[in-house]
Amino acid sequence: MALGHRPDRVGDQIRETLSEMLSRGTVHDPGIGFITITRVKVSADLQVARVYYTTLGDEKARRETARALERATPFFRRQVGAQIRLRRVPEVEFRFDESVGHQDRIEQILRDLHDEEAKLGAAAPHAGDPPTTASDSSATGSSADDRRAGDDGAVPAHTTNDHRD
Numbered sequence: 001m002a003l004g005h006r007p008d009r010v011g012d013q014i015r016e017t018l019s020e021m022l023s024r025g026t027v028h029d030p031g032i033g034f035i036t037i038t039r040v041k042v043s044a045d046l047q048v049a050r051v052y053y054t055t056l057g058d059e060k061a062r063r064e065t066a067r068a069l070e071r072a073t074p075f076f077r078r079q080v081g082a083q084i085r086l087r088r089v090p091e092v093e094f095r096f097d098e099s100v101g102h103q104d105r106i107e108q109i110l111r112d113l114h115d116e117e118a119k120l121g122a123a124a125p126h127a128g129d130p131p132t133t134a135s136d137s138s139a140t141g142s143s144a145d146d147r148r149a150g151d152d153g154a155v156p157a158h159t160t161n162d163h164r165d
Helices: 003-024 059-083 099-123 144-148
Strands: 035-042 048-055 091-096
Touching (some): 003 059, 048 059, 059 091
Parallel strands (some): 048 091
Antiparallel strands (some): 035 048
16 A cells, blocks of 8 residues: 555545535534635644635635634534544644636636637637748748758658668
8 A cells, every 4th residue: 555645545535524514504503604615735644734725705714714723623624524534633734725716717717718809809800720831831831841851852751770690
């Protein structure tokens, strides 16, 4: 059994356990709003579990959720220890997952670029046709064989490096 995969498996079990507790309303802290556990990273020695989450709402709601999760951390750790068989239950740390915000920002930039391309494409006479210039191989009559040809225009023959004597 490869030890490199064990932290991933334990992290998946912790994520499932915490998600189930949050969805069933086992936690009675009103400060914990609607949160989604995105991933759980467990250290190689299984001593620390970093739980990454996202939440709806503004910055104030996010801070309140972080405080509520901090208050409920010992409860979560006890529940994880009761449901998952481990020699030592890892310390649980909750961290807001910034990657979702970064993904949203990248998607917004891509949408803006796509919209800008569409506007520029509508202004051009033939949006799908690339402009042709004198340096294009189709305009000058050159081809791939001509570019490989030597000064005399002859295409070099394929040779093998078979030097058996």
